[in-house]
Amino acid sequence: MDQRDIFPLEIALVTQKISFSHDIECGVKSAVESFCAGNYGAVLQEPFVCSLFTKDSQVDLETMVQSSVSDYLNDKNQEELPQRSVQLEFYIEAGLLSHSFYCYKEAHELINTALKLSGLDIQLTGALGKRTRFQQTDNAQLLLQVTRLPVEGDGCQDKQLVASGNNLMPKALNLDDDTVLEAINFTDPDGQEVFVLNKMENWSVAIAALLLRSKLEKGSRRRVERSMRQLEELFNQTMREEPSAGQRSRLFYAAKIPPVWEIQRQLAELLLSLGAVGSALEIYEQLELWEDAIACYQRLGKTEKAETVIREQLAVHETPNLWCFLGDITRNIEHYEKAWVLSKHRSARAQRCMGYLYFAKEEVGTDCGEFSAVIRAYHRLMDLRDRWVDEQVLGVLVRGVRENIADASGVRLSQVEQSLRELFGRITSKVTDNAEIWRLYAELCINDTEKQHHTDPVTKEIPSEDIRVVCSQLEDKMAVVVERLDTLKQGS
Numbered sequence: 379m380d381q382r383d384i385f386p387l388e389i390a391l392v393t394q395k396i397s398f399s400h401d402i403e404c405g406v407k408s409a410v411e412s413f414c415a416g417n418y419g420a421v422l423q424e425p426f427v428c429s430l431f432t433k434d435s436q437v438d439l440e441t442m443v444q445s446s447v448s449d450y451l452n453d454k455n456q457e458e459l460p461q462r463s464v465q466l467e468f469y470i471e472a473g474l475l476s477h478s479f480y481c482y483k484e485a486h487e488l489i490n491t492a493l494k495l496s497g498l499d500i501q502l503t504g505a506l507g508k509r510t511r512f513q514q515t516d517n518a519q520l521l522l523q524v525t526r527l528p529v530e531g532d533g534c535q536d537k538q539l540v541a542s543g544n545n546l547m548p549k550a551l552n553l554d555d556d557t558v559l560e561a562i563n564f565t566d567p568d569g570q571e572v573f574v575l576n577k578m579e580n581w582s583v584a585i586a587a588l589l590l591r592s593k594l595e596k597g598s599r600r601r602v603e604r605s606m607r608q609l610e611e612l613f614n615q616t617m618r619e620e621p622s623a624g625q626r627s628r629l630f631y632a633a634k635i636p637p638v639w640e641i642q643r644q645l646a647e648l649l650l651s652l653g654a655v656g657s658a659l660e661i662y663e664q665l666e667l668w669e670d671a672i673a674c675y676q677r678l679g680k681t682e683k684a685e686t687v688i689r690e691q692l693a694v695h696e697t698p699n700l701w702c703f704l705g706d707i708t709r710n711i712e713h714y715e716k717a718w719v720l721s722k723h724r725s726a727r728a729q730r731c732m733g734y735l736y737f738a739k740e741e742v743g744t745d746c747g748e749f750s751a752v753i754r755a756y757h758r759l760m761d762l763r764d765r766w767v768d769e770q771v772l773g774v775l776v777r778g779v780r781e782n783i784a785d786a787s788g789v790r791l792s793q794v795e796q797s798l799r800e801l802f803g804r805i806t807s808k809v810t811d812n813a814e815i816w817r818l819y820a821e822l823c824i825n826d827t828e829k830q831h832h833t834d835p836v837t838k839e840i841p842s843e844d845i846r847v848v849c850s851q852l853e854d855k856m857a858v859v860v861e862r863l864d865t866l867k868q869g870s
Contacts, residue, residue, distance in 0.1 A: 440479045447472045447488075466495045470632040499525040507564040510557050516565045546621040547584050550575035551608050558600050581626050586633040588612055589641065596648050606652065609645040613638065639665050650674070672703050681707050698725040711735055749778060750794050753801055764808045767815065772802075776818045798822065813866045820859040 450468075473488035493500070503523045506516040553560050575591070578584040592608045595601035616638045646661035659674035668691050675684035688704045698721040705713035714735070717728040752775065759766045775798055777783075784790045802819045809815055 443475050443479065444481065444484075447475070462495060466492055467629065467632050469495065474631070474634050497527045499527055501525075505564050505566070507562045509559060509562055511559060512557065519562050519564070521564075546625065547578060547581060548588060548615040549611055550584075550588060551604055551611060553601065553604050555600050580629050580633075581621055582629045582633040582635055585612060585615070585635050589636070589644075593644070596651070602648070602652065606645070606648050609641060609648060613641050613645060616641065643667065646670070669697075669699055669703070672700075676703075676706065696720060698728060702727050702731055705731055705735075709735065749775065749789065750797065753794060753797050756801055757804070760804060760808070767805070767809055767812060769812075769814050769818070772805075772815070772818050776822050779822060795822075811866065813863045816866065817859060817863055820855075820862075824855050824859075 469488050469492035473485045473492060476482075476485035476488060501523045503521050504518045505521045507519040508516060509519065575584070575587055578587065588608055589612060592605040592612075595605040598605075642661050642665055646658040646665075646667075649655075649661070650658040655674050655677050659671055659678070662668075662671040662674060668687055672684050672687055675681070675687065685704065685707050688700055688707070692700050692704070698717040701713050701717035701720060702725070705711070705717070711732060714728045714732045717725050718732075721728065752771065756766075756768070756771065759768075779792060779795050779798060782790050782792045799822060802815075802822060805815055806819060
């Protein structure tokens with residue numbers, strides 16, 4: 379088997395001798411040769427491969443890939459890859475690698491080059507057709523229209539590159555639904571070239587296409603069962619001895635097939651969404667995805683087992699999520715605080731869980747952060763969305779001002795009252811028809827009026843003999859506010 383037909387990008391990077399040191403070049407070549415020979419253990423034991431997965435790796439994969447692809451594209455001797463199919467595969471793989479490193483502009487250019495080499499014109503369009511068995515009228519259906527353009531190249535060699543043996547292809551399972559059709563029944567079937575999964579001729583492309591279909595169907599009530607069965611079939615397909623490594627390797631990197639454990643993880647997530655917690659737990663334990671396994675233990679009510687696993691994993695490596703899981707089980711606020719500190723004050727889950735815990739203890743007046751930070755965050759939300767309204771948060775802030783509540787840092791809300799009034803001024807300038815916002819704003823302004831007219835200049839407190847007068851004035855002002863609210867409600 380010609381290695382150039384299997385690894386266009388890898389062989390190009392090695393044989394073209396593009397800006398690699400001698401050690402790296404020999405390491406890549408040795409790993410590719412071992413993989414082609416089916417000696418996967420030797421691939422993993424290759425020093426160059428091992429160095430890629432160590433924390434102290436001296437190899438910057440992103441820089442290596444980008445410089446290698448750039449050097450090859452700038453090389454004037456590209457005639458050494460004469461086959462159009464090999465060039466096409468190179469540009470696809472290079473585009474996918476660039477996309478993996480978030481180089482979207484370079485990836486877009488490489489994929490467009492591959493599209494031109496393929497001789498395909500791909501457009502999203504629509505066509506009339508039926509999607510269900512009992513549908514009476516034809517409706518517009520989304521269609522991917524592919525037009526084959528005449529190109530110069532060796533089409534026979536392209537077919538040799540694609541062919542893998544139909545008897546070894548993964549099975550595309552039928553939907554078997556009593557309502558939804560297996561495929562869209564177009565009004566003009568002669569004008570549409572339907573892409574049938576059952577007739578694909580390349581193992582890697584078939585796996586990638588069926589994985590994508592399963593991912594798209596898991597959110598459909600009528601198709602989720604087939605999505606689950608298809609993922610199971612794909613996992614079983616990857617575990618079989620046939621087809622051989624050489625046949626699987628054709629277009630393997632161009633199709634960007636995920637690792638087999640990623641297929642298992644997707645299956646476990648789907649089983650979990652369907653309520654098969656026990657089956658999902660078995661997969662998570664097999665893959666040692668302990669955080670997902672802990673969530674399954676919690677759903678099954680096995681809190682003791684979950685706590686044991688959490689503490690075992692914390693002894694290995696501490697993460698904010700593990701401390702949050704431990705807090706969920708023990709209901710100890712200190713564990714959430716530990717997660718908050720460990721995440722460098724970035725874990726939203728730790729803050730959210732602390733809020734839930736305080737709420738469960740009916741300590742609704744307790745705040746885990748700072749009132750000034752809440753006001754700044756609200757301004758940032760309004761920067762993103764002008765008419766952002768959160769009545770619950772605003773209500774807590776107004777109540778905090780009236781009761782002069784202190785936050786975790788000991789700062790009382792009366793000290794940030796001016797900032798809160800500025801926030802309400804901004805909100806009411808954007809949202810003029812929300813009665814609750816106006817009511818809260820009125821309460822805030824009434825609180826300010828009380829301080830101006832009834833606060834002792836020395837003690838900053840309301841004298842006891844003025845309480846009845848203050849209450850009377852409050853009733854009069856609240857009556858005005860209620861009248862204003864009624865007017866706003868009638869107007870809306």
